[in-house]
Amino acid sequence: MPTRSRLHVPAPPARPGQPPDFSYLQLSPAGAVSRPESTCSWRETMATATGLIRVLDDGHRATGPWNPRLEAADLQVGLRHMLLTRLFDERMVRSQRQGKLSFYMKSTGEEAVSVAAGMALQPGDMLFPAYRNQGLQVVRGRPLVELMCQLLSNTRDMCKGRQLPVMYHSAAANLFSISGNLATQFPQAVGWAMAAAIKGEEHIAATWTGEGSTAEADFHYALLFAAVYRAPVILNVVNNQWAISTFQGTAGGEQNSFAARGPAHGLPGLRVDGNDFLAVYAATRWAADRARTGGGGTLIELVTYRAAAHSTSDDPSRYRPKNEPECWPLGDPIERLKQHLIALGEWSDARHAALSGELDAQVGAAWQEAVKYGTMTEGPRLDRDLMFEDVFKELPEHLRRERELLRAELAAPV
Amino acid sequence: MAKMNMIQALNSAMDIAMGRDTSVVVLGQDVGFFGGVFRVTDGLQRKYGEHRVLDTPIAEGGIIAAAIGMGVNGLRPVAEVQFADYVYPAYDQIVSELARLRYRSAGDFHAPVTVRMPCGGGIRGGQTHSQSPEVLFAHVCGLKVAIPSNPYDAKGLLIGAIEDDDPVILLEPKRLYNGPFDGDPNKPAVPWGTHPKGEVPADHYTVPFGRAEIVRAGQQVTIIAYGTMVHVAAAAAQSLQLDAEIIDVRSLVPLDVDTLCNSVCKTGRCVIAHEATRFAGFGAELAATVMEHCFWNLEAPIQRVAGWNTPYPHAFEWEYFPGQARIALALRAVMEPR
Numbered sequence: 113m114p115t116r117s118r119l120h121v122p123a124p125p126a127r128p129g130q131p132p133d134f135s136y137l138q139l140s141p142a143g144a145v146s147r148p149e150s151t152c153s154w155r156e157t158m159a160t161a162t163g164l165i166r167v168l169d170d171g172h173r174a175t176g177p178w179n180p181r182l183e184a185a186d187l188q189v190g191l192r193h194m195l196l197t198r199l200f201d202e203r204m205v206r207s208q209r210q211g212k213l214s215f216y217m218k219s220t221g222e223e224a225v226s227v228a229a230g231m232a233l234q235p236g237d238m239l240f241p242a243y244r245n246q247g248l249q250v251v252r253g254r255p256l257v258e259l260m261c262q263l264l265s266n267t268r269d270m271c272k273g274r275q276l277p278v279m280y281h282s283a284a285a286n287l288f289s290i291s292g293n294l295a296t297q298f299p300q301a302v303g304w305a306m307a308a309a310i311k312g313e314e315h316i317a318a319t320w321t322g323e324g325s326t327a328e329a330d331f332h333y334a335l336l337f338a339a340v341y342r343a344p345v346i347l348n349v350v351n352n353q354w355a356i357s358t359f360q361g362t363a364g365g366e367q368n369s370f371a372a373r374g375p376a377h378g379l380p381g382l383r384v385d386g387n388d389f390l391a392v393y394a395a396t397r398w399a400a401d402r403a404r405t406g407g408g409g410t411l412i413e414l415v416t417y418r419a420a421a422h423s424t425s426d427d428p429s430r431y432r433p434k435n436e437p438e439c440w441p442l443g444d445p446i447e448r449l450k451q452h453l454i455a456l457g458e459w460s461d462a463r464h465a466a467l468s469g470e471l472d473a474q475v476g477a478a479w480q481e482a483v484k485y486g487t488m489t490e491g492p493r494l495d496r497d498l499m500f501e502d503v504f505k506e507l508p509e510h511l512r513r514e515r516e517l518l519r520a521e522l523a524a525p526v
Numbered sequence: 527m528a529k530m531n532m533i534q535a536l537n538s539a540m541d542i543a544m545g546r547d548t549s550v551v552v553l554g555q556d557v558g559f560f561g562g563v564f565r566v567t568d569g570l571q572r573k574y575g576e577h578r579v580l581d582t583p584i585a586e587g588g589i590i591a592a593a594i595g596m597g598v599n600g601l602r603p604v605a606e607v608q609f610a611d612y613v614y615p616a617y618d619q620i621v622s623e624l625a626r627l628r629y630r631s632a633g634d635f636h637a638p639v640t641v642r643m644p645c646g647g648g649i650r651g652g653q654t655h656s657q658s659p660e661v662l663f664a665h666v667c668g669l670k671v672a673i674p675s676n677p678y679d680a681k682g683l684l685i686g687a688i689e690d691d692d693p694v695i696l697l698e699p700k701r702l703y704n705g706p707f708d709g710d711p712n713k714p715a716v717p718w719g720t721h722p723k724g725e726v727p728a729d730h731y732t733v734p735f736g737r738a739e740i741v742r743a744g745q746q747v748t749i750i751a752y753g754t755m756v757h758v759a760a761a762a763a764q765s766l767q768l769d770a771e772i773i774d775v776r777s778l779v780p781l782d783v784d785t786l787c788n789s790v791c792k793t794g795r796c797v798i799a800h801e802a803t804r805f806a807g808f809g810a811e812l813a814a815t816v817m818e819h820c821f822w823n824l825e826a827p828i829q830r831v832a833g834w835n836t837p838y839p840h841a842f843e844w845e846y847f848p849g850q851a852r853i854a855l856a857l858r859a860v861m862e863p864r
Binding site (some may be wrong): 215237238251269270271272274275279281282283288291293298299300301302303304305306307308310311317328333336337340341463497501502503505508509510 | 537568577578580582583585587588591592593594595596597598599600601615618619622623627628629630631633634635636667668691692736746781783850
């Protein structure tokens with residue numbers, strides 16, 4: 113027995129040069145976690161908050177009480193959205209490497225987290241995404257050209273050149289403006305949901321943040337307010353194991369699951385295999401049904417893995433084993449859904465290759481169009497006067513003056 | 527017209543705004559059943575229900591974040607931060623989110639949130655119940671910032687803030703809640719009832735942002751102040767029998783540059799007074815603005831009067847507070863012949 117206190121500093125099981133080790137990960141067999149009614153007390157979710165809700169088994173069959181029993185056509189749509197998201201990501205990283213984009217962030221390996229959840233919600237539900245939820249933009253049908261113009265900060269940029277790449281928004285598609293500050297959208301989504309309840313409206317809010325960002329006070333505000341007011345909101349923690357170089361243990365994942373923060377606040381918690389399209393869909397529907405019927409919010413942890421770098425400015429080989437992504441025990445969400453569809457007799461390698469080619473061509477064509485509206489280095493540029501707009505609803509005198517000063521400055525180079 | 531103190535005027539503003547527009551909601555610590563620690567929201571929950579006047583957890587960041595989400599969903603939230611000294615946990619939500627949502631989304635999203643907070647010292651609040659953090663908001667692009675010095679302006683500014691589609695920070699000098707204050711804590715308290723600005727219309731009206739008020743016209747020197755210092759400065763000028771032009775800034779953002787600078791160009795002398803600490807205080811912005819516009823009209827260096835660059839000490843509250851004596855020294859300095 114130690115005779116004095118000792119500081120514990122969590123460390124990942126493997127650093128570069130060491131063999132990957134995911135033995136820390138608590139897994140449950142597919143179908144093993146029971147499914148309480150969506151109207152249940154949060155007390156009945158202690159098992160779902162620490163177990164792992166999975167539907168797809170190792171034989172690629174859907175099993176257990178969480179099976180959402182989707183039609184094959186819906187699964188094919190999901191597969192299409194996920195594949196498009198991945199191909200879009202690949203192409204945008206290439207464009208960044210060619211110097212056409214200043215920055216990009218892939219969601220490789222995490223596509224189901226966004227796509228399945230987005231498909232399980234209604235178009236009128238308000239989504240408050242984080243920066244790695246591009247699958248939500250795809251599910252909501254945002255034109256690729258529009259997304260690319262944002263990435264390019266060009267003349268068709270929805271943000272008028274004010275945001276870093278990937279900080280999309282669409283008021284028409286109920287996709288909230290993405291902030292570069294982490295977790296701030298979490299309690300905002302709760303406020304949106306509170307307003308919906310105050311007004312007696314049927315739509316709910318859903319939001320996403322990373323496991324690293326659960327350390328922010330905003331995460332805790334969100335859980336507290338959601339629980340106190342029973343706000344119709346779905347709070348999603350995307351546990352992709354890594355916050356840049358910071359292992360999920362440093363965010364507190366070593367001691368208890370992130371989903372278990374829910375019951376601590378009196379909210380149900382669901383810990384879900386985030387690479388299992390069916391499980392993500394089923395958990396989201398459970399939480400949405402609960403929210404729509406006055407049951408309040410749910411905290412969902414989506415256990416997944418950030419297979420790519422944090423961003424184009426990051427090099428994960430500096431802090432984790434190079435082959436760690438291949439050893440991730442929950443596999444790849446696209447591959448798993450593909451194999452499930454094949455097992456159902458509703459898909460084939462040939463159809464997959466054809467779809468892949470079609471979507472790749474779609475991405476390529478969108479890029480050819482997007483660059484016509486300007487890139488960082490060539491083509492048309494946004495009007496500089498736009499810089500002063502939208503600080504306030506009306507342009508105030510001091511900004512009118514500054515706009516004149518900039519015009520004078522540009523007219524009189526040194 | 528009715529006689530109101532600043533608390534009643536602010537309460538009336540929210541009452542009128544809530545009565546006219548069902549999207550107006552009030553939220554904050556203790557604002558509901560209890561009616562607020564300063565009674566500013568007294569009776570509102572009884573009248574408008576607990577869905578529109580929400581008691582919240584003690585979580586300023588959560589309050590402002592929830593207000594932003596509500597604002598995005600079509601409500602007009604009025605959030606109370608119980609003391610301005612408690613606003614810092616909400617600073618990220620105010621600076622990075624509330625202030626910039628319209629800009630970052632190119633006008634597609636906005637949150638018309640009003641944040642009210644009692645500020646300033648003189649109530650034996652010590653260093654955690656006395657601060658004047660207005661410059662921390664004035665520095666942030668996208669926020670309107672106002673500080674009333676009397677009940678009439680308080681009501682008009684608050685109604686204007688609630689109806690404004692931009693976010694507004696309203697700092698309420700709590701030493702002025704119950705009466706004007708000339709800086710002398712040993713004098714008996716004076717109620718608003720006998721002050722002309724305690725005459726407040728019972729109905730709807732607004733005081734526009736971006737307009738300073740010339741409280742007293744004068745020829746010898748311009749005193750630029752806001753909040754509590756408007757009254758302290760007026761008393762100091764009167765003691766020295768100076769024909770001072772006293773300007774109440776009222777709206778820090780947008781700033782009424784013309785009214786301030788026309789006055790200083792006329793008088794050629796300028797004293798700026800605020801209760802917040804001097805270094806990088808809002809007075810520095812005012813002084814620089816006046817200097818840029820009035821340099822050739824100035825007869826003497828601009829003087830700034832402010833709180834010391836220390837926290838607000840409990841035991842030395844009145845030595846910290848920029849009272850009449852400190853203003854008088856500045857006035858004498860600025861009036862000295864060259």
